[in-house]
Amino acid sequence: MANNNQNGRHTIILLQNSHSRATRTFMDYDSIGQAMDGICGLYERKLKEINPSLRNLTYDIADLYNFIDGLTDLSALVYEHSMNAYLPYDRQWIKQKAFHHLKKLASGGGR
8 A cells, every 4th residue: 555645544534514413424535535536526416416407517626615615514534654643634734635636637647
């Protein structure tokens, strides 16, 4: 398993959609990149829910940021091999990682 900045770092996304504690949930991924794909997927599902007749969805980074900012709570726990522990990251870090991940995908950098 690779141990670079994106791959091989188990990532847990903690989120809460609304003020109701019942909306608290988590998603876990094998890498930071997969976690960013997961967050984008959440947003894309929401867009499809709002616009069921649209065949092709398009959005820009500002739209994704608005979605992220609209969540009541969002954070990430990323496994750090050298410490054998999970390190917490906030919403701003997630937005930065999502931006860099999408930029890499758009330039053909793959997943």
